[in-house]
Amino acid sequence: MELIINPNPANWVNLAQRPTVDAAQLQETVAAIFEAVKTDGDAAVKAFTLQFDKVDLDTLLVSDQSIQEAIATVPDDLKAAIQLAKSNIEAFHATQKEVPRIVETTPGVTCWRESRAIESVGIYIPGGTAPLFSTVLMLGIPATLAGCREIVLCSPPDAQGHINPVILYTAQLVGITAIYRVGGIQAIAAMTYGTESIAKVNKVFGPGNQYVTAAKQYAQQSGTAIDMPAGPSELLVIADDSAIPAFVASDLLSQLEHGTDSQVVLLCDSERMARETLAELEAQWVVLPRKKIIEHSLKNSKVMVFDDVETCLDFSNLYAPEHLILAVERAAERCAKVVNAGSVFLGNYSCESAGDYASGTNHTLPTNGYARSYSGVSVDSFIKKITFQSVTAQGLKNIGPAIELMAAAEQLEAHKNAVTLRLNHR
Amino acid sequence: MELIINPNPANWVNLAQRPTVDAAQLQETVAAIFEAVKTDGDAAVKAFTLQFDKVDLDTLLVSDQSIQEAIATVPDDLKAAIQLAKSNIEAFHATQKEVPRIVETTPGVTCWRESRAIESVGIYIPGGTAPLFSTVLMLGIPATLAGCREIVLCSPPDAQGHINPVILYTAQLVGITAIYRVGGIQAIAAMTYGTESIAKVNKVFGPGNQYVTAAKQYAQQSGTAIDMPAGPSELLVIADDSAIPAFVASDLLSQLEHGTDSQVVLLCDSERMARETLAELEAQWVVLPRKKIIEHSLKNSKVMVFDDVETCLDFSNLYAPEHLILAVERAAERCAKVVNAGSVFLGNYSCESAGDYASGTNHTLPTNGYARSYSGVSVDSFIKKITFQSVTAQGLKNIGPAIELMAAAEQLEAHKNAVTLRLNHR
Numbered sequence: 001m002e003l004i005i006n007p008n009p010a011n012w013v014n015l016a017q018r019p020t021v022d023a024a025q026l027q028e029t030v031a032a033i034f035e036a037v038k039t040d041g042d043a044a045v046k047a048f049t050l051q052f053d054k055v056d057l058d059t060l061l062v063s064d065q066s067i068q069e070a071i072a073t074v075p076d077d078l079k080a081a082i083q084l085a086k087s088n089i090e091a092f093h094a095t096q097k098e099v100p101r102i103v104e105t106t107p108g109v110t111c112w113r114e115s116r117a118i119e120s121v122g123i124y125i126p127g128g129t130a131p132l133f134s135t136v137l138m139l140g141i142p143a144t145l146a147g148c149r150e151i152v153l154c155s156p157p158d159a160q161g162h163i164n165p166v167i168l169y170t171a172q173l174v175g176i177t178a179i180y181r182v183g184g185i186q187a188i189a190a191m192t193y194g195t196e197s198i199a200k201v202n203k204v205f206g207p208g209n210q211y212v213t214a215a216k217q218y219a220q221q222s223g224t225a226i227d228m229p230a231g232p233s234e235l236l237v238i239a240d241d242s243a244i245p246a247f248v249a250s251d252l253l254s255q256l257e258h259g260t261d262s263q264v265v266l267l268c269d270s271e272r273m274a275r276e277t278l279a280e281l282e283a284q285w286v287v288l289p290r291k292k293i294i295e296h297s298l299k300n301s302k303v304m305v306f307d308d309v310e311t312c313l314d315f316s317n318l319y320a321p322e323h324l325i326l327a328v329e330r331a332a333e334r335c336a337k338v339v340n341a342g343s344v345f346l347g348n349y350s351c352e353s354a355g356d357y358a359s360g361t362n363h364t365l366p367t368n369g370y371a372r373s374y375s376g377v378s379v380d381s382f383i384k385k386i387t388f389q390s391v392t393a394q395g396l397k398n399i400g401p402a403i404e405l406m407a408a409a410e411q412l413e414a415h416k417n418a419v420t421l422r423l424n425h426r
Numbered sequence: 427m428e429l430i431i432n433p434n435p436a437n438w439v440n441l442a443q444r445p446t447v448d449a450a451q452l453q454e455t456v457a458a459i460f461e462a463v464k465t466d467g468d469a470a471v472k473a474f475t476l477q478f479d480k481v482d483l484d485t486l487l488v489s490d491q492s493i494q495e496a497i498a499t500v501p502d503d504l505k506a507a508i509q510l511a512k513s514n515i516e517a518f519h520a521t522q523k524e525v526p527r528i529v530e531t532t533p534g535v536t537c538w539r540e541s542r543a544i545e546s547v548g549i550y551i552p553g554g555t556a557p558l559f560s561t562v563l564m565l566g567i568p569a570t571l572a573g574c575r576e577i578v579l580c581s582p583p584d585a586q587g588h589i590n591p592v593i594l595y596t597a598q599l600v601g602i603t604a605i606y607r608v609g610g611i612q613a614i615a616a617m618t619y620g621t622e623s624i625a626k627v628n629k630v631f632g633p634g635n636q637y638v639t640a641a642k643q644y645a646q647q648s649g650t651a652i653d654m655p656a657g658p659s660e661l662l663v664i665a666d667d668s669a670i671p672a673f674v675a676s677d678l679l680s681q682l683e684h685g686t687d688s689q690v691v692l693l694c695d696s697e698r699m700a701r702e703t704l705a706e707l708e709a710q711w712v713v714l715p716r717k718k719i720i721e722h723s724l725k726n727s728k729v730m731v732f733d734d735v736e737t738c739l740d741f742s743n744l745y746a747p748e749h750l751i752l753a754v755e756r757a758a759e760r761c762a763k764v765v766n767a768g769s770v771f772l773g774n775y776s777c778e779s780a781g782d783y784a785s786g787t788n789h790t791l792p793t794n795g796y797a798r799s800y801s802g803v804s805v806d807s808f809i810k811k812i813t814f815q816s817v818t819a820q821g822l823k824n825i826g827p828a829i830e831l832m833a834a835a836e837q838l839e840a841h842k843n844a845v846t847l848r849l850n851h852r
Contacts, residue, residue: 105786360531
């Protein structure tokens with residue numbers, strides 16, 4: 001992990017670069033699978049599942065009986081933990097619902113907007129050794145709070161054709177309406193076009209590897225909305241002398257274990273804190289089961305020392321981290337200075353793991369600098385806001401002449417005429 | 427304009443199709459221009475401006491002096507009309523700002539979110555014969571309300587190198603920070619990468635022809651956010667016997683004059699209303715200056731008669747119109763039934779022109795069925811919402827054990843360790 005003391009501001013933009021990922025070469029594969037699923041529906045999905053997941057499925061839908069059987073195998077203490085997380089996530093996301101505010105902009109001209117759930121949404125949950133049931137909470141809870149009518153979940157089957165029981169438990173807990181054992185590009189294609197058994201959805205959510213990412217890009221170009229562009233996960237920590245090096249090191253490691261392409265950035269206002277944290281990191285990482293992954297992701301990572309916390313915040317805003325830990329004195333006061341970040345953790349006890357699982361905030365966040373223009377997932381991600389206006393005859397008298405002048409100046413006579421005709425009526 | 431009586435529900439999906447537009451063949455042109463602008467900056471932008479706009483420019487930035495000179499030429503009554511529209515648009519959009527709501531999800535665990543303006547945004551305003559200054563209002567006003575630091579506007583120059591004075595007047599009125607006389611693909615490329623004179627922006631907004639649309643797609647794939655996917659403008663009107671055929675016809679025509687690819691759909695609960703509106707439309711369109719355009723766009727358009735207004739609303743929700751006029755009795759009561767639409771106009775005096783210019787709502791809306799998953803432009807489009815969490819030592823005691831269990835079940839030991847280490851501290 002590179003240590004840089006007081007980098008020249010001219011180099012900041014370079015230091016804020018992410019490891020580059022090129023998804024362009026996957027385009028042809030993605031296009032071919034989408035085309036096959038569009039044409040052959042379930043048959044194509046099953047063929048790709050045999051090819052990629054090495055399992056021959058009769059049905060794609062997970063039956064209620066299988067779900068109930070799986071639920072019985074989940075330990076009670078884990079169920080209780082998931083319920084606690086659900087309760088916190090619900091409490092926070094419930095505050096995101098908007099009450100319509102009606103405004104009379106001119107006498108007789110009333111405007112407001114109302115939220116409507118996106119009717120059908122799809123959630124992708126990756127497979128692999130670890131069952132990412134926490135993401136089922138993070139996407140399923142705002143979807144049900146928003147009131148989405150169909151909430152479809154796709155996740156790849158294991159060699160026996162099963163989805164992990166904890167994923168199934170969490171899915172039924174949050175109100176997923178249908179679960180399909182389908183993964184990869186074919187899952188995204190099935191939700192984009194619909195098949196005999198899988199519903200076409202209006203928006204696709206969820207993390208995934210480079211294939212899933214490329215498939216979501218393709219889905220977006222085909223007219224299906226997606227949650228946000230994807231990129232490797234990342235954490236930036238600002239630590240002053242009030243920070244505890246062992247805590248900071250543990251947070252950096254929790255980010256680094258995600259994948260070989262993860263990235264962490266540590267910013268300190270003293271070389272001592274930087275060096276002590278690096279020493280702690282060395283001591284902690286060797287005992288972790290994912291130390292091989294961490295060995296790789298450490299190479300993408302940096303420690304920088306700046307003159308003061310203010311300058312650290314300036315760099316952080318340029319970098320626009322997915323996760324930002326403010327392990328500094330008066331952290332709450334510093335919040336106003338944070339301009340670009342996905343989710344922010346204040347003080348020594350707000351570890352990233354808290355937000356990943358159970359504080360209540362969402363863990364689906366903008367990576368790769370997208371925090372400059374995108375928000376993380378929230379109830380907003382599952383709704384549209386429709387504007388309404390009600391203009392009375394008197395209201396149109398008040399604004400009509402202005403509309404006539406403006407429409408004429410834009411050479412849109414029919415726009416003008418729609419007003420003129422009404423003003424002249426009777 | 428095709429008249430269909432009581433279409434079979436099995437045909438509804440086909441009837442809700444839009445005219446197809448294929449932007450794929452423009453990809454190579456777009457990629458070449460983006461590459462040139464990325465490499466050669468202003469020189470490339472100027473070369474493309476000479477090639478496409480037939481004007482050789484010294485500078486791209488419009489000077490303050492040119493702006494002031496242009497403003498002096500705008501008639502006072504038009505200025506007053508634009509100011510009235512601005513006042514209404516501001517009043518409505520000001521209601522969209524969110525106040526942070528702080529929630530303690532568990533004792534010692536506090537979560538909230540705060541809005542931050544996207545720091546730098548770009549607004550594209552097309553050129554051509556009609557100066558679309560109303561779009562400057564619709565994009566510039568929410569940008570300034572959000573607090574965006576840089577609000578760049580690009581619009582193509584005419585043969586003399588000028589931008590229309592009304593666009594310049596409106597731009598300075600709403601607080602645009604820099605105006606560039608650059609259009610087409612090269613304008614979007616310049617805002618995506620930045621050049622010597624044009625700032626790189628975080629998000630690009632605005633309408634445009636197929637070239638601009640393809641360029642915005644390319645920008646999005648290159649990491650710059652865009653307002654929404656584009657498509658031809660469209661209007662759906664539901665009219666019962668309380669509607670006035672002449673008014674309805676004038677609204678359909680105001681939509682049809684936008685372009686040859688515009689589309690209107692009229693839904694009635696009686697054949698009488700359908701036929702009377704068609705007769706009014708015939709009478710009105712022949713006298714309009716854009717009748718040639720309307721002759722084309724009428725071919726994309728349909729009139730359908732259903733049994734009742736409820737069924738009309740069902741079809742409308744399937745179609746998901748950009749603009750929806752409810753020229754029906756008890757229109758306000760029907761609003762709850764509207765699920766998919768961009769902006770809704772209630773009653774006989776809420777013509778689409780009102781929302782296009784001056785009621786207060788935004789006219790940048792989702793087309794092509796995107797209203798199923800996207801909202802129109804609002805202050806939300808110019809901000810990100812950052813989540814914050816503050817967890818005390820006691821708070822972590824309360825949620826820590828749940829996090830440890832969940833992290834272990836996801837095989838993320840470093841995530842677990844970040845909590846364990848803190849719980850064991852001292």
